[in-house]
Amino acid sequence: MNKHIMPALFTMLALTVTAPVSSADTPTIASANSCPDILNYSAxxxxxxxxINFCDKFTGKTLLVVNTASKCGFTPQFKQLEALYKKYQAQGLEIVGFPSDNFFQEHDDAEKTAEVCYLNYGVTFTMLETSEVRGSDANPFYKKLIEAADTSPKWNFYKYLVDKNGKFVEVYSSRTEPLDSELEEKIKQIL
Structure with a gap:
């Protein structure tokens, strides 16, 4: 090989090997890993x-997911859910209510559902439009949640706890009130 070409070739090779890699060269990899699979959902x-884009709103947050109904004996739990939310929101707790008529206790009219949540109980945590939360018609988020928990809601106000990494932690029945000491302790542990 020509003795004049060799030094130029080594210089080019050295520049290529030592050239800094910009973080702008790898944004897709970073962003794809930052949102847990269960949060790849919008409603x-x-x-x-x-x-509501769950990845944008809930990534890195502890999540309490509740299937709600506004004509149920457990509907007054909205008051405790709101108190729990206000108590731990600053530490990273988010509560998401999924109104559902799976147990035939939700209004057909979103206006009436909203009135119960927002006016009657002063709910400020995220409430979504009515959707299915069990069976083959369950919304995609609940399908993933049910698979992770290995149980679907048996009634209204079932509570699913998901940690800030998007991992299922525990499920609580309708009878477990939001300010129950066991549930509250578990929330404090994973915040």
Missing amino acids: RKLRSKEM
């Missing part, structure tokens, strides 16, 4: 046109 907020 419309109750009585709103706003869409």
Whole structure:
């Protein structure tokens, strides 16, 4: 090989090997790993046109997911859910209510559902539009949640706890009140 070409070739090789890699060269890999699979879901907020992107809103948060109904004996749990949310929101707790008529206790009219949640109980945590939460018609988020928990809601106000890494932690029955000491202790442990 020509003795004049060799030094130029080594210089080019050295520049290529030592060239810094910009973080802009790898954004797809970083963003794909930052959102847990279970949070790859979007739904419309109750009585709103706003869409809630779970990855954007809940990544890195502890999540309490509740299937709700506004004509149920457990409906007063909204008050405790709101108190729990206000108590731990600053530490990273998010609560998501999924109104559902799977047990035939939800209004057909979103306006009436919203009235119960927002006016009667002062709910400020995220409430979504009515959807299915069990069976083959369950929304995609609940299908993943049910698979992770290995149990579907047996009634309204079943509570699923998901940690900030998107991993299922525990399920609580309708009879477990939101301010139950066992549930509250578990939330404090994983915040």
